[in-house]
Amino acid sequence: MAGKRALIVIDMINEFVCEGGVLVVPAARDIVPCIKREIEKARVEGYPVIYLADNHSEDDPEFEQFGPHALEGTWGSRVIEELAPKEGERIIPKKRFSGFYQTELDPYLKELDVNTLILTGALTNICVYFTAADARNRGLRVIVKPDCIASLSKETDKTFLAQMKTVLGVEILI
Numbered sequence: 001m002a003g004k005r006a007l008i009v010i011d012m013i014n015e016f017v018c019e020g021g022v023l024v025v026p027a028a029r030d031i032v033p034c035i036k037r038e039i040e041k042a043r044v045e046g047y048p049v050i051y052l053a054d055n056h057s058e059d060d061p062e063f064e065q066f067g068p069h070a071l072e073g074t075w076g077s078r079v080i081e082e083l084a085p086k087e088g089e090r091i092i093p094k095k096r097f098s099g100f101y102q103t104e105l106d107p108y109l110k111e112l113d114v115n116t117l118i119l120t121g122a123l124t125n126i127c128v129y130f131t132a133a134d135a136r137n138r139g140l141r142v143i144v145k146p147d148c149i150a151s152l153s154k155e156t157d158k159t160f161l162a163q164m165k166t167v168l169g170v171e172i173l174i
Contacts, residue, residue: 004112005118006116007050008120009079010120010121012035012120015070017032025123025150032080034145034147035083036083038118048090049086049089051089052092052127053070053077054077055093056071098130099127118145120148128144128160132164142168142169142171143170143171145173
């Protein structure tokens with residue numbers, strides 16, 4: 001299959017990773033070194049690094065369930081400093097769980113002729129999972145490395161990795 005890969009960094013934003021964030025995922029801090037290595041590998045090998053970042057308006061209906069977080073233009077919605085994009089790397093704001101839902105991700109991947117996504121980031125059972133499902137529904141190959149994703153528990157990670165593998169056909173690389 002012709003095409004190429006892209007590294008997708010999902011919601012590694014201040015709100016979810018840094019002290020002072022409203023919805024901190026403690027394990028997200030632990031995956032920063034692995035994601036940093038994947039970013040460096042992508043840059044060396046010449047495939048795109050694309051960031052998906054929660055970015056909500058003040059009246060976002062998602063707040064009914066999760067409370068206000070990652071408001072557009074605020075500290076909370078910015079990619080953490082350790083994983084900051086380089087010039088030319090794209091940050092795609094998103095308002096829902098999937099990186100594809102009403103975003104520029106799909107047309108951008110088509111423009112780049114990408115057919116394989118390597119997904120990293122937070123949360124395994126929410127934004128990583130729904131982005132993986134939408135990618136597979138579009139016929140894209142999806143790869144996930146367990147040491148590059150985080151949720152609120154190891155049990156959740158294990159359950160959703162199994163779900164991604166058996167139901168979605170995601171490749172889980174150890």
